[in-house]
Amino acid sequence: MHNRKTIALDMDGVLANNLDHYLNYYHQETGIQLTDADVLGLPEGECVPDKTAVRRYIGSEGFFRTLPVAKDAQEVVKELHDRYDVFVVSAAMEFPWSLREKRDWLAEYFPFISWHNIVFCGHKHIIHTDYLIDDHVKNLLTFKGKGLMFNSFHNINEHRFERLQDWKDVHRYFQG
């Protein structure tokens, strides 16, 4: 098993579609339906007009348990899992209740990923795998292996890492 290459996958914004969740929460709260175009290029924490809102949403119980799964993520991760050691590496430590929510979310959407291969942490710089797919440049910058930037509204102006547009693009990358 340790001859297989290792891939670490971020959760928020990679396995999960956080943006849709932010916009849905904002719509519930204000009645205003923002679109992907409205938020393009904005920082993640300030993607809606109320700059305190995203922080409030992620700090509320239930947010992480009810995240929508990213399009095509389940199928592509299942494929990767057949050929690589796939780890989920998520910053979950800030909000203690999110630990259980994230664990249960993964059990629902990615039941084939063993608990042995789940890592909840703060800093990711002590995680060492061959690949890391993450939407935040700060995590890629301290990573020792091959860092791959998962496309997100908040990282479109960042060009220091190879970009994967979506899960179909992840499939293409690892197929080659």
Add this chain to the structure above:
Amino acid sequence: MHNRKTIALDMDGVLANNLDHYLNYYHQETGIQLTDADVLGLPEGECVPDKTAVRRYIGSEGFFRTLPVAKDAQEVVKELHDRYDVFVVSAAMEFPWSLREKRDWLAEYFPFISWHNIVFCGHKHIIHTDYLIDDHVKNLLTFKGKGLMFNSFHNINEHRFERLQDWKDVHRYFQG
């Protein structure tokens, strides 16, 4: 900060005194008070006469939240924290409720360790720090840095790693 060396500390059997907790649970259940001498050299999961007991204790809610802290651990970890980047790396993923219990336990006994420096995982082989202090040889065998075996009743016959007898001995090791 990244110029400082990194130390990963295991929780169960290292920061926490799991053996005392097993023996207390067993005493509560049976009225029988076993001593350290009774369990010396036995496998951790089979250290009391009822071979199913330890598994049952660690699988019960509240076990991890109520663990006694290891003797001298708080003082020595505080010292290490002043000179190293100290991480807590604990296998907490098998039992979903233990995530919150371990997080709250650390906040109580080691409040100076930031959530940024806490890692809950399954396998530890993707954790890369300069040092790892752990009581289980399986974690030390896959570790790339300097592995240090923390003395425990269940590992006394294991001689492949430098052994630290207790937290005073950890202090001595890193003082030098």
